[in-house]
Amino acid sequence: MPDKDSCATNPRTGDVIVEAQGLTKVFANGVKALDDFSLTVCQGEVVVVIGPSGSGKSTFLRCLNGLEEIDAGRIVIDGVELNHSKKNRRAIRTEVGMVFQSFNLFPHMTVLGNINLAQELVRGKTRGDATDTTMALLDKVGMAERADSYPAQLSGGQQQRVAIARALAMHPKVMLFDEATSALDPEVIGEVLGVMADLAREGMTMIVVTHEMGFAREAGDRVVFMEHGAMVEQGPVEPFFDAPAHERTQTFLQQIV
Amino acid sequence: MHWDVIYRNIDYFLIGPFPKAKLPALALLVIVAVMLFLALRWLKEVIHDTHLSVVETKPTPMQRIVLYLGTPLLLTGLWFLVLEPMYPEPLFDTCWDAIDNFDRLGGITMSIILAALGIFGAFWVGLVVGLMRQSKRRIFKYPSMAYIEVIRGVPLIMLIFWFFFLAPMLLGQAMPKFWTTLVAFIIFTSAYIAEIVRAGIQSLPSGQTEAARGTGLSGIQSMMFVILPQALRNMIPSFVNQFVSLTKDTSLASIIGVNELFLSANQVNQRELTAPMEVFTTIAVMYFVICYVLTATSRRLERQMARYQARDR
Ligand SMILES: Nc1ncnc2c1ncn2[C@@H]1O[C@H](COP(=O)(O)OP(=O)(O)OP(=O)(O)O)[C@@H](O)[C@H]1O
Ligand SMILES: [Mg+2]
Secondary structure (H helix, E strand, O other): OHHHHHHHHHOOOOEEEEEEEEEEEEEOOOOOEEEEEEEEEOOOEEEEEOOOOOOHHHHHHHHHHHOOOOOOOEEOOEEOOOOHHHHHHHHHHHHHEEEEOOOOOOOOOHHHHHHHHHHHOOOOOOOOOOOHHHHHHHHOOOOOOHHOHHHHHHHHHHHHHHHHHHHOOOOEEEEEEEEEOOOOHHHHHHHHHHHHHHHOOOOOOEEEEOOOOHHHHHOOEEEEEEEEEEEEEEEEEHHHHOOOOHHHHHHHHHOOO | OOOHHHHHHHHHHHOOOOOHHHHHHHHHHHHHHHHHHHHHHHHHHHHHHHHHHOOOOOOOOHHHHHHHHHHHHHHHHHHHHHHHHHHOOOOOHHHHHHHHHHHOOOOOHHHHHHHHHHHHHHHHHHHHHHHHHHOOOOHHHHHHHHHHHHHHHOOOHHHHHHHHHHHHHHHHOOHHHHHHHHHHHHHHHHHHHHHHHHHHHHHHHHHHHHHHHHOOOHHHHHHHHHHHHHHHHHEEEEEHHHHHHHHHHHOOOHHHHOOOOOHHHHHHHHHOOOOOOOHHHHHHHHHHHHHHHHHHHHHHHHHHHHHHHHHOO
């Protein structure tokens, strides 16, 4: 399993950037969504998280950027511990970009406004600087000519690409993708996955929850299989898919392929 | 039919017992108020512009020049070039004169002033109470819950009486009846506004807050720039309902003797005695017109703001 040493010795990756240890999350209704779950992610690594519905994948990502409070365990991102300190919490939210299944663009703002907002409010950029960054990012995700559109005027794939640009605008150190393509029509899934694969190639650290095994094989470095809030198995992409060690993993992979 | 009664008393319907000689002073006061309002809006725009980019639709530069420089300029010009020469007395004294005679103002003007100030006050008080109601902190949540429940459980007419008798006890002296009723109106309506605000905020998908907080916005920032702008738009129809109610309820101020449209009409009726049907039909139409303007304006506002919902996914 990757730790400080393996991160440093792997030529593809840098130091440890995400450290989650013994995460436990019990919801008010008694559901144990995370059960002593640990994961270490190296800089520049792309970790694909898979698992059956209800296994706690979303909960894990939401805990990582503080949208859910953990009941036990420790989260350290780029040396900052996610604890009760409001300052740390906000710092981590700023450093961790999140892309949701349902896009969650702000419908009352144009594409430009959506991406400018946090840059100006959180990073304190002037409108001009923010717009420069925004336009560069929109160019990257192929949405530059739609900067003045409202979200409702865009297709799902376009909205999701804007959402990715919005997260990137904060120059995050880690990007979290929670089933970013699950709500999309099949023909536009590719355009979003393409943007994600580009990001991976550029060396962005990514934790990706997805059912797209093609993407996992192409862009992923490591696959993590979760069930009942715990890790069943993890390993580098090729061996994981070709020869999963666990019987549970085998049946799951057979089901989804 | 005695429609001539209306014709002869039309001024009383419009301004009540306000002395007609002081009318120019009243007009002047209105002008001053408008100038102040425009100046403040202009200031707000300037601050907004240098700070943040959250306003999506901005007036074009031309519109801006006309609106924010032209209007105050025009009004200042009017003041010094037209009004000053016309007036023998200093203008500020004249304005003061109008304020001095304020308690003699009545008729539809008073009704509109009561409704407008009531709506304005109730909106802000209601917004604050509604946000407090949404808060997780108990010191905010429980007092606002109590406020909403209590106020919604009593009739408006009782609140008016209550403040009428309470004010002298608290202040040691009588508060002008106008202010007593205004306070009652604001408090009464704000409880309903607060509930509308709460429901409006709750009806937004939680993903909006999460996306906002997720990019590092503080709770207050995400409320101000992401949640409230959307929620307030959805609330407009409910707000207007409440404001139309309030506008009609201003007639209740007559029971403690505030001279507004209803009381003025009643006075005309008792003076003339020949035309009750005509008198009350007239004020019915007047109330209707005010309320209709309110709803029509809100429909326009809604249409403008619904732009972004052009296509629903
Ligand atoms: N806010 C919540 N309150 C109560 N229970 C919750 C809440 N959110 C999630 N859960 C429960 O926690 C468990 C894990 O949920 P989670 O959404 O993390 O699963 P998932 O792996 O993302 O599933 P899916 O693939 O369907 O998205 C589920 O049993 C779910 O019902
Ligand atoms: Mg999920």
